[in-house]
Amino acid sequence: MKTTNPIDAARIELLLSDLRLPAIKLMWPKLAQQSDKEGWPAARFLAALAEHEIADRGRRRIERHLAEARLPVGKTLDSFDFEAVPMVSKAQVMALTAGDSWLEKGANLLLFGPPGGGKSHLAAAIGLALVEHGWRVLFMRTSDLVQRLQIARRELALESTLAKLDKYHLLILDDIVYVSKDQAETSVLFELIGSRYERRSMLITANQPFGDWGKVFPDQAMTLAAIDRLVHHSTIFEMNVESYRRRAALDRKRGPGRPPTHATIKEKG
Ligand code: ADP
Ligand code: MG
Secondary structure, X not given: OOOOOHHHHHHHHHHHHHOOOXXXXXXXXXXXXXXXXXXXXXXXXXXXXXXXXXXXXHHHHHHHHHHHHOOOOOOOOOOOOHHHOOOOOHHHHHHHOOOHHHHOOOOEEEEEOOOOOOHHHHHHHHHHHHHHOOOOEEEEEHHHHHHHHHHHHHOOOHHHHHHHHOOOOEEXXXXXXXXXXXXXXXXXXXXXXXXXXXXOEEEEEEOOOHHHHHHOOOOHHHHHHHHHHHHHOEEEEEOOOOOHHHHHHHHHHHOOOOOOHHHHHHHHO
16 A cells, blocks of 8 residues: 655645645545545545535634623523423424524514513524524624714724624624613714614514613604614514523422422413
């Protein structure tokens, strides 16, 4: 059997580094050996190398998108108990995680419900699944994003900052109603909503339904216009359940052998 000359091997490593083909650089000695041993046609060897590089590139891209998404850790669809929120259909959520049907047209997803009901968890879990399916996502507490946009505006860079957010197919704004009502602050939020309208999607969570959004925007006209744009193309989940944390604590207190709270709630419903 032929073996690779060590000088050739060193040269190949250098060339592959220059070409930025790390997966091929890692795999080629093993594949070359197998190819020599089994007498592969050259085209098969080349295809095998290229396939490794492509697969690795896809994995690295998703890793990058995962890091930039700033999702809270550990909030996955697997760990989300759909039985606790019977009004949210698991099948519908799974369909949304494919992304195409709504992210391509810039539609929105709105999650409403009292604190502890699982809005942030579900939002993060949907974000994670979308990243895994190749979409780009950014998760932010709304108040942090508003602060960032305010700074941008002071530096006369609001427009370019909003444009930079366009790279994210989905912007998750957690807790919109926590934003304090201050003209300068909330009009940047209004501009964000306007800039993404019908182009780029948003997922917004709120403890209060629209009736209380007057607290978020400076005046009623802006509140109505913001809501109008958000709902125009949207899916709304009303997660009106008791706090999951509180229920989990109660379950622990009741001890083993008792039915979980969500089963009790289902019977009532
Ligand atoms: P919200 O954002 O609505 O205030 P969170 O998503 O922060 O609520 O939920 C509070 C805690 O309870 C989190 O630790 C979350 O992971 C957990 N939790 C809430 N709902 C569920 C659920 N249906 N299944 C699993 N964990 C849940
Ligand atoms: Mg929350």
